Amino acid sequence: MVKVAPSLLAADFKSLADEIHSVEGAGADMIHVDVMDGHFVPNITIGPLILEACQRSTTLPLDVHLMIEQPDRYIPAFIDSGADIVTVHAEACPHLHRTIHLIKENGAQAGVAINPHTPVDILKHIIKDIDLVLLMTVNPGFGGQSFIHSVLEKIEAVKVMSENTKKDLWIEVDGGVDERTAPLCTQAGANLLVAGSYVFKHTDRGEAIGKLRE
Ligand SMILES: O=C(CO)[C@@H](O)[C@H](O)COP(=O)(O)O
Numbered sequence: 001m002v003k004v005a006p007s008l009l010a011a012d013f014k015s016l017a018d019e020i021h022s023v024e025g026a027g028a029d030m031i032h033v034d035v036m037d038g039h040f041v042p043n044i045t046i047g048p049l050i051l052e053a054c055q056r057s058t059t060l061p062l063d064v065h066l067m068i069e070q071p072d073r074y075i076p077a078f079i080d081s082g083a084d085i086v087t088v089h090a091e092a093c094p095h096l097h098r099t100i101h102l103i104k105e106n107g108a109q110a111g112v113a114i115n116p117h118t119p120v121d122i123l124k125h126i127i128k129d130i131d132l133v134l135l136m137t138v139n140p141g142f143g144g145q146s147f148i149h150s151v152l153e154k155i156e157a158v159k160v161m162s163e164n165t166k167k168d169l170w171i172e173v174d175g176g177v178d179e180r181t182a183p184l185c186t187q188a189g190a191n192l193l194v195a196g197s198y199v200f201k202h203t204d205r206g207e208a209i210g211k212l213r214e
């Protein structure tokens with residue numbers, strides 16, 4: 001069953017609670033929260049304070065995507081503020097095994113994200129320890145970018161790795177996901193779709209989420 005996680009980056013932050021209620025009512029399975037630090041990526045977004053306000057606005061799981069350097073410094077704070085899944089970038093973690101176990105020790109599910117150019121081989125010795133692989137289908141930092149089709153073969157490769165080692169793995173795709181690219185991702189093996197612009201800019205958010213899930 002494919003799940004859909006709308007990315008708050010495309011929401012109207014003036015009315016964040018209303019935006020969260022809107023996608024919750026429209027059938028979202030999780031809320032995807034993009035955390036950016038102005039170092040790992042050029043943009044700056046959300047900290048634990050805003051995450052905590054999101055948690056008070058929904059009963060859906062919060063899927064927190066950390067696009068930050070030295071994430072170990074902030075992982076406990078994000079989990080205290082309501083993160084159910086914490087995903088770190090392999091490119092930002094020299095001690096990835098330690099970081100993953102820090103997430104788990106603090107009581108959240110652990111994910112590893114990789115950029116479009118990063119080979120999936122980097123996951124080989126960590127896949128058994130994690131709950132989720134996030135394949136970036138755009139370069140991280142901004143919403144509203146075009147889907148990078150060359151990532152499809154990486155989704156297929158992670159699906160094979162999952163079948164061989166970790167059958168209940170979330171295979172999440174993030175960036176440029178819409179009604180045209182979602183079927184390509186799910187056919188390749190993705191089971192969790194992040195969509196920001198497509199869901200939040202759609203006139204009927206329920207229809208948008210339904211089309212992605214199809
Ligand atoms: O992590 C990111 C961007 O770095 C994503 O979560 C985007 O927020 C997805 O936005 P769309 O491409 O769907 O508009």
Ligand SMILES: [Co+2]
Nearest residue numbers: 007034065174
């Ligand atoms: Co994201």
